[in-house]
Amino acid sequence: MSETTNIPATTTVGIVGAGPAGLLLARLLHQAGVDCVVLEARDRAYVEQRQRAGVLEQSTVDVLRATGAAARLERESIVHDGIELSWNRRRHRIDFPELTGGSRVWVYAQTEVVKDLIALQLVDGAPLLFEAQATAVTGADTDRPVIHYTHEGVARTLSCDYVVGCDGYHGVTRNAIPADELTTYERVYPYSWFGILADVAPSNDELVYAHSPRGFALLSMRSHTVSRLYLQVPNGTDPHVWSDERIWDELDARFAVDGDWKLARGPITQRAVLPLRSSVTEPMRWGRIFLAGDAAHIVPPTGAKGLNLAAADVTVLARAFEQWQRTGASAGLDDYSRHCLERVWRAEQFSYFMTTTLHTAPEQNPFDTRLQISQLDRISASPYAAAELALNYVGTAL
Ligand code: RFL
Ligand code: PHB
Numbered sequence: 001m002s003e004t005t006n007i008p009a010t011t012t013v014g015i016v017g018a019g020p021a022g023l024l025l026a027r028l029l030h031q032a033g034v035d036c037v038v039l040e041a042r043d044r045a046y047v048e049q050r051q052r053a054g055v056l057e058q059s060t061v062d063v064l065r066a067t068g069a070a071a072r073l074e075r076e077s078i079v080h081d082g083i084e085l086s087w088n089r090r091r092h093r094i095d096f097p098e099l100t101g102g103s104r105v106w107v108y109a110q111t112e113v114v115k116d117l118i119a120l121q122l123v124d125g126a127p128l129l130f131e132a133q134a135t136a137v138t139g140a141d142t143d144r145p146v147i148h149y150t151h152e153g154v155a156r157t158l159s160c161d162y163v164v165g166c167d168g169y170h171g172v173t174r175n176a177i178p179a180d181e182l183t184t185y186e187r188v189y190p191y192s193w194f195g196i197l198a199d200v201a202p203s204n205d206e207l208v209y210a211h212s213p214r215g216f217a218l219l220s221m222r223s224h225t226v227s228r229l230y231l232q233v234p235n236g237t238d239p240h241v242w243s244d245e246r247i248w249d250e251l252d253a254r255f256a257v258d259g260d261w262k263l264a265r266g267p268i269t270q271r272a273v274l275p276l277r278s279s280v281t282e283p284m285r286w287g288r289i290f291l292a293g294d295a296a297h298i299v300p301p302t303g304a305k306g307l308n309l310a311a312a313d314v315t316v317l318a319r320a321f322e323q324w325q326r327t328g329a330s331a332g333l334d335d336y337s338r339h340c341l342e343r344v345w346r347a348e349q350f351s352y353f354m355t356t357t358l359h360t361a362p363e364q365n366p367f368d369t370r371l372q373i374s375q376l377d378r379i380s381a382s383p384y385a386a387a388e389l390a391l392n393y394v395g396t397a398l
Contacts, residue, residue: 007156008127011037013321014147014160016134016173018047020110021293021310022166023117026126027067028318034325036126037158039149041133041167048115051197051270054220054228055080055207055304056106056113057395060311069116077108078221083393085358085376086210089258092380093206099383099390107207109222110307132156137163137176140287145176161288162333164317166310168294169279177286189276189300189355190362191215194233196247200266202227209302209358210254211376213369216302216359217254219263227266230301232359239271247271276300276355278348283337284313290336292317297344302358303351308395313340315398343396350392 013029015022018040029036040047056064056077064070081104084091096104121128132151139145140163147158165173174182202221210217215232222228231250248265255263279298284291293310316339320332357375361368379385 006127007129007151008037009157010159011035012161012325013037014145014158014163015039016137016147016163016165017041017167017171017293017295018114018118018128018130019166019168019293019310020113020117020307021295021314022164023114023121023128024063024067024311025164025166025292025314025318026121026128027069027117028063028314029321030121030125031067032318032322032325034318034321038121038126038128039132039134039147039151039158040128040130042130044118044130047130048111048118050111050114051195051272052110053301053304053307054107054109054222055308056108057308058103058105059315059395059398060308061106063311063315063398064113064116067117067120069113069120072112072116073106073108076112076223077106078224080105080107080206083207083209084204085379086208086255086257087212087373087376089256091208091257092376094379094386094390094393096390096394099387100394103390103394105304105394107221113307134167134172137165137173137289140176140289142288145288162290162321163288164290164292164314165295166292166314169277169298171295173289174281174291174295176289181286182281182283184279184281186277186279187352189278189359190235191232191359192235192237192273192275193218193301194231194237194239194242194247194273195271196229196268197222197270198227198229198266198268199225200227200264201225203262203264208255209354211358211360211372212254212256213360214250214254217251218302219255227264233273234362235275237273239273242271244268274301276302278352280341280344280348282341284340285333285337290317290333296340297348299347299351300355301351302354303347303393305347305351305395309344309347312343312398316340346392
């Protein structure tokens with residue numbers, strides 16, 4: 001039988017997008033015995049290599065463990081008990097376990113989460129079609145919504161009980177909902193992040209978020225031998241006009257502290273500029289269509305929340321589908337949007353706070369800079385202010 005004849009035309013839950021949200025949802029539904037199909041526009045290599053987030057909260061690690069997708073994470077992730085904030089040429093450590101009653105975070109790249117979920121899904125999981133681009137979803141207000149998609153040049157349809165849009169900010173599922181049924185709250189920031197990957201051991205054991213007169217910088221990592229670093233840059237910056245030396249010099253200047261700490265340099269293997277945006281679409285469900293992850297909300301990466309919110313959405317949704325399939329009760333599905341939006345808005349507020357406290361806006365008023373410094377001083381002086389940051393950073397249980 002050819003692979004093509006195996007492509008189902010009907011399913012219970014049709015999932016558009018195989019980023020972390022779609023893949024994790026498929027895994028959870030498979031475990032719960034709920035039939036689903038995942039359609040992904042890109043090919044496998046592209047999805048597995050897309051460089052994005054790097055920090056996992058406890059609740060995300062818990063759900064990955066529960067799905068059996070955490071074996072490599074247990075071996076290769078790096079557990080972090082804190083972060084450092086840097087301003088006025090000094091650093092202050094935020095101790096997570098001390099300030100939160102024992103919580104911590106895991107440094108494990110989104111690329112690796114995605115690889116682990118795909119590997120598991122292909123061995124033991126629901127159908128996952130790469131290079132299957134959804135073009136439209138119809139029938140949101142009927143009992144059988146339909147995903148229209150193209151696979152290997154052939155136009156196909158997938159008829160579903162429910163459709164979940166896990167297709168990110170530029171996805172098509174959201175368009176299936178009448179525009180006047182949705183409200184989008186949005187803020188675009190007047191700066192972007194220039195991210196690099198470098199083959200050099202991280203210069204600090206923990207992440208460093210730096211406020212500086214030259215703008216924000218972040219030191220992160222992918223492993224004990226690969227560093228991930230970011231610089232605040234003006235919107236529209238072309239990453240390819242920066243020489244490697246200019247990037248390292250700028251990072252040096254922004255991380256500079258009194259004392260003998262030095263940023264180690266190494267070959268830069270990847271570079272990209274990403275604009276910063278906050279956005280929430282409400283409600284996250286209309287008729288038989290659900291939105292999850294970046295399809296419903298975007299946070300600027302400063303709070304490290306994007307991937308964790310996506311995981312939280314689909315965990316809530318999978319439980320609701322399981323309840324519905326087992327008992328016929330739709331209470332969980334009906335409550336999905338309200339339930340998720342509470343966490344989403346908390347993460348939006350925290351990400352906005354981290355972003356606006358640490359970045360320097362173009363033509364920023366010196367008064368605003370003094371307010372930022374006062375806020376950072378407060379965090380270093382008050383365990384209550386530090387705990388508020390720590391509790392938001394490590395996230396809450398689901
Ligand atoms: P994703 O990961 O964007 O996955 C969506 C998937 O849907 C597919 N798709 C379609 N498939 C079929 N038909 C269509 N018509 C489709 N349209 C789209 C896409 O190919 C893709 O595979 O969303 P998801 O699953 O909700 O996961 C969310 C996270 O990826 C995201 O929140 C974070 O990565 C955000 N983010 C970052 N967060 C951090 O905490 N730290 C970071 O450093 C960080 N870097 C980033 C990021 C997001 C970025 N984007 C979306 C612009 C860097 C980038 C470039
Ligand atoms: C990353 O490692 O890519 C990363 C870490 C923390 C952030 C954002 C990005 O807040």
